Amino acid sequence: MLFSATRLTARGGARWAALAALLSAAALLPAAAHAAASALVTPVDTKPASSAGPKPVYSDAAALGKLIFFDASLSASGKMSCASCHSPSHAYGPPDGLAAQLGGADMHQQGTRAVPSLRYILNRTPIWSHAQAASLSERLSETDNAPVGGFAWDGRFNSLHDQATFPLFNPGEMANKDPAAVLAKLEQAPYAGRFKEVFGQNIFVDRTKAFAQAMYAIERFELEDPSFHPYTSKYDYYLDGKVQLTAQELRGQKLFDNPAGGNCASCHIDQKGVDGSHPLFTDFNFQALGVPRNPELKANADPKYFDMGLCGPLRTDQSKEKINCGLFRSVSLRNTATRHVFFHNGRFHTLKDALRFYVQRDTNPAKWYPKDAHGKVDKFNDLPVALRGNVDTTDEPLTRKAGERPVWSERDIDDVAAFLTTLNDDYDLKSKPLK
Numbered sequence: 467m468l469f470s471a472t473r474l475t476a477r478g479g480a481r482w483a484a485l486a487a488l489l490s491a492a493a494l495l496p497a498a499a500h501a502a503a504s505a506l507v508t509p510v511d512t513k514p515a516s517s518a519g520p521k522p523v524y525s526d527a528a529a530l531g532k533l534i535f536f537d538a539s540l541s542a543s544g545k546m547s548c549a550s551c552h553s554p555s556h557a558y559g560p561p562d563g564l565a566a567q568l569g570g571a572d573m574h575q576q577g578t579r580a581v582p583s584l585r586y587i588l589n590r591t592p593i594w595s596h597a598q599a600a601s602l603s604e605r606l607s608e609t610d611n612a613p614v615g616g617f618a619w620d621g622r623f624n625s626l627h628d629q630a631t632f633p634l635f636n637p638g639e640m641a642n643k644d645p646a647a648v649l650a651k652l653e654q655a656p657y658a659g660r661f662k663e664v665f666g667q668n669i670f671v672d673r674t675k676a677f678a679q680a681m682y683a684i685e686r687f688e689l690e691d692p693s694f695h696p697y698t699s700k701y702d703y704y705l706d707g708k709v710q711l712t713a714q715e716l717r718g719q720k721l722f723d724n725p726a727g728g729n730c731a732s733c734h735i736d737q738k739g740v741d742g743s744h745p746l747f748t749d750f751n752f753q754a755l756g757v758p759r760n761p762e763l764k765a766n767a768d769p770k771y772f773d774m775g776l777c778g779p780l781r782t783d784q785s786k787e788k789i790n791c792g793l794f795r796s797v798s799l800r801n802t803a804t805r806h807v808f809f810h811n812g813r814f815h816t817l818k819d820a821l822r823f824y825v826q827r828d829t830n831p832a833k834w835y836p837k838d839a840h841g842k843v844d845k846f847n848d849l850p851v852a853l854r855g856n857v858d859t860t861d862e863p864l865t866r867k868a869g870e871r872p873v874w875s876e877r878d879i880d881d882v883a884a885f886l887t888t889l890n891d892d893y894d895l896k897s898k899p900l901k
């Protein structure tokens with residue numbers, strides 16, 4: 467197909483363009499994207515090359531945002547806060563292994579996507595961009611740029627204050643009817659007095675402004691609170707020369723890096739940035755990996771329903787770009803080894819199954835996909851048949867044929883899992899000094 471061929475040529479170049487953008491974004495983004503908001507605050511979000519430097523400022527708005535983030539009274543059920551899904555003791559990811567969380571006024575509505583971790587990426591996510599070639603010939607000349615950036619699995623939010631409004635009003639999550647409903651609760655909150663002290667005694671008179679300030683407060687909390695970017699993993703200490711990785715962990719990293727093997731690091735970057743910043747294990751690019759349909763999601767009971775990421779249904783501005791159907795944002799693998807739910811649709815529940823999927827998707831498709839009515843393996847069954855050509859079959863390790871040997875053995879998978887476990891925060895450095 468012409469279009470998949472053009473995408474193929476575009477992809478490699480686009481990845482590097484995105485990487486370059488990312489490296490500069492790491493230094494520039496917080497200041498640029500939040501210039502208006504952060505005139506007085508300079509969050510130190512990236513792990514600096516040395517520990518010297520100004521102490522991060524913690525604004526009053528951030529302190530208030532923290533109270534809002536943990537306030538379950540702001541939901542229709544009275545039982546759900548941001549932290550119910552983004553649990554601070556689970557790297558701000560889901561507290562359990564549910565493919566999607568239950569919410570809504572009755573707490574029985576199931577979402578359609580797995581809860582991502584909020585750690586590390588918030589200050590460093592580039593804004594959504596999709597520099598498109600103007601013509602087909604331009605597309606062919608590798609100047610086309612793959613989509614990159616934005617918040618959520620489909621990159622549909624460009625700021626954290628916009629993003630925060632989604633769960634507050636989503637009928638399956640915190641399920642508020644409108645901003646007025648949120649403000650009515652906020653005015654009754656124990657911290658309402660503090661809200662007025664920070665944003666002005668008459669803040670609740672201007673409803674639009676009051677709501678905007680509440681969203682701004684959440685954003686400041688997410689950007690400023692050190693708990694969102696602790697950099698306390700074994701891998702961080704290793705990069706700082708404070709601890710060694712074991713032979714198994716190093717072997718796992720080699721497998722993870724090898725461009726002709728796992729090739730994981732081409733999307734989940736594991737090297738320091740040019741400015742010395744520690745890697746986030748994502749390039750914020752979008753890919754269609756062909757993750758199998760997840761019957762645990764109630765929405766999937768409808769055979770006509772497909773979550774196609776960039777092209778909808780949650781995201782609506784890209785639905786004409788059929789070439790982007792099925793693409794989801796690459797996520798950080800920091801703390802991924804603590805999760806019990808993997809990929810946008812929560813299809814896998816162990817890290818090793820997620821790894822096996824990558825290396826056995828093509829060598830043994832019958833293991834991952836059900837059979838269709840004709841007894842044929844229904845590969846890439848979470849996309850309409852006509853759009854399955856969008857699934858990545860050109861990046862290693864997604865290039866094999868059925869029956870070939872997977873790039874990784876079970877032992878390799880153990881080693882990569884051991885390496886990824888070094889990305890878990892709260893590594894106890896003191897009890898394990900440098901050998």
Ligand code: HEC
Pocket residue numbers: 535546547548549550551552567568569577579580581582583584587616617618619620626629630631633634638639640684780
């Ligand atoms: C019912 C569970 C639930 C609740 C409650 C919830 N979220 Fe989320 N959150 C999710 C899911 C699921 C996603 C992925 C959404 C998507 O891709 O459409 C997400 C995505 C996000 C993201 C984007 C992360 C990224 O990787 O780009 C941010 C930021 C976020 N949530 C913040 C919040 C805030 C702030 C609140 C409270 C106002 C909140 N969430 C409440 C489930 C929840």
Ligand code: HEC
Pocket residue numbers: 722728729730731732733734751752753754755757794795796797798799802805807808809810811817820821824825858861862863882
């Ligand atoms: C071509 C880019 C690309 C390559 C190569 C790649 N990934 Fe991914 N990875 C992604 C994208 C995109 C997602 C999210 C896809 C989705 O949910 O549909 C993802 C998701 C994941 C997840 C799930 C994380 C979570 O929190 O749900 C894990 C684990 C993972 N990748 C590990 C790996 C490993 C290990 C390799 C090497 C074998 C690898 N990836 C290679 C792009 C890539």
